[in-house]
Amino acid sequence: EAAEKGGYDHFMLKEIYEQPKAIRDTLSPRVNNENEIRLDDISITKEELDRINRVYIIACGTAYHAGLLGKILIEKYVNVPVIADVASEFRYGNTFIDENTLMIVVSQSGETADTLAALRLAKEKGARVIAVTNVVGSTISREADDVFYTWAGPEIAVASTKAYTTQLVSLALIAMQMATIKGTITEEDYSGILNGLNKLSKQVKSLLEKEDLVKEAAKEIYNAEHIFYIGRGIDYDVAREGALKLKEISYIHCEAMPAGELKHGTIALIEEGTPVIAVATQEHLYEKMVSNIKEVKARGAYVIALAKEGNEDIEETADSVIYIPEVIDELTSVLNVIPLQLLAYYVAVMRGCDVDKPRNLAKSVTVE
Numbered sequence: 096e097a098a099e100k101g102g103y104d105h106f107m108l109k110e111i112y113e114q115p116k117a118i119r120d121t122l123s124p125r126v127n128n129e130n131e132i133r134l135d136d137i138s139i140t141k142e143e144l145d146r147i148n149r150v151y152i153i154a155c156g157t158a159y160h161a162g163l164l165g166k167i168l169i170e171k172y173v174n175v176p177v178i179a180d181v182a183s184e185f186r187y188g189n190t191f192i193d194e195n196t197l198m199i200v201v202s203q204s205g206e207t208a209d210t211l212a213a214l215r216l217a218k219e220k221g222a223r224v225i226a227v228t229n230v231v232g233s234t235i236s237r238e239a240d241d242v243f244y245t246w247a248g249p250e251i252a253v254a255s256t257k258a259y260t261t262q263l264v265s266l267a268l269i270a271m272q273m274a275t276i277k278g279t280i281t282e283e284d285y286s287g288i289l290n291g292l293n294k295l296s297k298q299v300k301s302l303l304e305k306e307d308l309v310k311e312a313a314k315e316i317y318n319a320e321h322i323f324y325i326g327r328g329i330d331y332d333v334a335r336e337g338a339l340k341l342k343e344i345s346y347i348h349c350e351a352m353p354a355g356e357l358k359h360g361t362i363a364l365i366e367e368g369t370p371v372i373a374v375a376t377q378e379h380l381y382e383k384m385v386s387n388i389k390e391v392k393a394r395g396a397y398v399i400a401l402a403k404e405g406n407e408d409i410e411e412t413a414d415s416v417i418y419i420p421e422v423i424d425e426l427t428s429v430l431n432v433i434p435l436q437l438l439a440y441y442v443a444v445m446r447g448c449d450v451d452k453p454r455n456l457a458k459s460v461t462v463e
């Protein structure tokens with residue numbers, strides 16, 4: 096097993112460090128020499144896309160958090176309403192599925208029982224199903240109409256890391272492809288996203304080099320009983336993933352809140368020293384986030400902020416800041432999640448937890 100870990104203490108850390116390569120492997124078969132996105136994986140035509148009036152993105156756990164970005168990108172660039180839901184809620188709720196529905200299921204393993212059931216329900220009702228999965232030949236990959244492999248390589252640690260970042264990249268590629276076929280994206284937006292995607296692998300690598308900074312931050316919070324994550328828009332989605340990561344492997348109660356919603360309840364829980372992880376990387380929401388950080392600081396919170404390089408004024412408000420490199424707002428989660436994964440990892444290690452095999456959790460949930 097030590098050999099399989101390739102010199103790392105845990106599979107989780109190894110997989111965190113594999114992300115620059117995993118992202119390259121997701122992208123390279125799909126971006127041609129002319130720097131255009133070409134997805135052979137998805138055979139949907141313009142006629143079919145024009146008919147689609149609703150998209151469901153269905154998944155569980157970390158894959159669901161990745162799916163939330165798919166919703167934002169497809170709504171914005173493909174101009175069709177998207178419902179993102181966890182599979183266990185979706186399958187027992189009211190659904191509006193017919194032959195004009197597209198469902199995208201996201202599943203690292205391709206075996207999650209609830210996600211598979213959602214796929215079968217959609218197919219029964221005549222919807223087209225695209226699977227985003229990491230495991231070749233998995234049940235979900237066999238039953239979907241189109242399969243988009245994330246090519247992240249085997250993920251062993253229960254807490255998902257490289258599957259998430261490659262799912263984000265995959266969903267961005269799918270959204271771009273759909274928008275191109277449908278003719279709903281401007282050249283400027285298209286090249287902005289494509290250039291952003293091409294830079295991610297190197298940027299993730301540069302963030303991994305900030306490991307020591309994250310370790311310092313972990314030292315400040317590893318004894319906490321409760322940790323809150325806040326963000327707005329896409330940053331709220333990655334905050335949810337960060338909170339999930341930390342609770343899964345450290346057993347600290349973690350909760351992510353949309354920052355603007357704090358004052359409707361959660362702020363009552365902020366006391367002297369309560370750690371708050373604030374993700375503040377959406378340009379148009381930055382000032383709002385700074386105000387939210389001030390609100391929790393005023394109640395005694397210890398704030399670790401994630402901000403973009405160039406927004407150094409945040410140091411006046413937050414206790415500790417981790418900067419992420421310049422990136423378009425739509426792709427920030429791929430970068431933000433890196434320090435959040437490392438933070439979860441180091442907190443869990445400092446607490447002496449079994450990082451790769453957390454109690455009560457399974458890598459793949461094939462029973463209900």
Ligand code: G6P
Nearest residue numbers: 156157158202203204207255457
């Ligand atoms: C389990 C795993 C998570 C994963 C979720 C969905 O809870 O522990 O890491 O995100 O299942 O799994 P899937 O294989 O469908 O992505």
